[in-house]
Amino acid sequence: MNKQSWQIAAAYMSVVVGGGFASGQEVLQFFTGYGMSGVIGTLVSAALFAFLGMQIARMSSSMQAHSHKKVLYTLFGTRAGFVMDVVLSFFLFGVGVVMLAGSGSIFAQQYGWPPLVGGVFMTVLVIATLCLNVRGIIRLISIIMPVLLLLILAITTYSIFTSNVANDTLNEVAKEIPTISSDWPVSSWIFGALLYASFNIAVGFPMLAVIGGLTHSQKTAAMGGAMGGLGLGLLIFLLNIGLFANIDTLIGVEMPTLGLAANISPVLALIMSVTLICMIYSTAVGMFFAFSTRFAKPGAKGFKWLSAFFAIIGLGLSQLGFSKLIGTVYPMLGIVGLIMIVAIILAWFRSRNQPAQTPN
Template identity: 90%
Template structure:
């Protein structure tokens, strides 16, 4: 089990570093390698901090990210001009990784996604939970976090679907939504996403 968790933690951390390169490329025109190296150096420097410093960093970044994504997705949903038939047709034409799988449906994908989040989040949650004196506080915090994540994913998927005709070929769709609203908002969103990727990568590598 430890080997499997370590594999997934390392994999997610590497994906986060690669994703940071995509953000720098899409928003600022940097080469992907430069953005990834920048994030790698930043993560290594942060891992030299104490546990409380890392947890405090994550607790500051995540609420800002949640509010931004909620605002952007809500705006995108209510300002989508394409019809549902058009959006559905575009969505069906986009190839997916699971299109040729023997089992490919939304429920199976939801179970896999939830399982993946539990697997990669468990080590960091164990550290945070161990620092919490009250079991009731830890339980309620975990429940609220899970509900918040579920709501965020739900709204984000609706927002992306409502604008899927404008996001074909975009590596970072959420950043694409922000760019469609305002260039200034796109910059703010890119910084927030970079911070989110940064905090996630720090959490993954710290748990290793």
């Protein structure tokens, strides 16, 4: 795999591994709450991440797309593609709101401060970045990403090998965790796995489509998308096992990975909390930026005012709570993602059925 494939894989993973995944709350609701069945669910999601990442990157490379809109319009047509673009933009705003709520949860769980303090802190950072264009902070976040991944791998590995609770007991405790589809007509581990893959594809689609379009080789782009998807699957699998092995200590915890770190060492928990704040900041800036660009050109005065306005509105909505917002916004975004998955699979079937072109 060449350098471009690695870059695509890393970019794909960095978008998905945001505040929600790193906090452990996503994995807890989508997988761990289903007990041992959730482990199989992580493998289903991993396969979907790899296949969908490969197809999106390949399609974008084939049409040399400079925007995700071109890929959307190819999948759905002009009118339906426009509708999907608008709907996707509004749900990305919802992800930004979830990130503000996540900041509040970190401040409450780690420092004992009111969640509103963490929400206001993150909102001010987001507004400052979007209005003042603080590029240096964004570069700092790119350094934090490997640190976060190493922390998660170390914490989950340690938690897995130090757990001495029987699997039957863990399965019973896991039933107390509200899963992502608890209130839905269909509630099963396979549904949770499909929703998890679909909403993350919806979040990662704009970036993956753009970076795939920068690659002239379809094979290189496809390889990068596939490897990024498999990497995500491995991380989800390990985190889910780590959470399941310690589920008896995580009931009612808003930030499960922070809880695991606190079980090991207060110092490690402090480091983890700072790292999570950085990742949440990075994701929040990206989501509010993408949403604001729907209404004003970046750099314009109107863009700055709109960015501040949307972030403040997001702060108000974030007071609903981190875990509650994840259980509401992400499944709804997952439905949008499921529609995209069907369109991508249909496009894949059409491409396979087309006769190969022979050179003149």
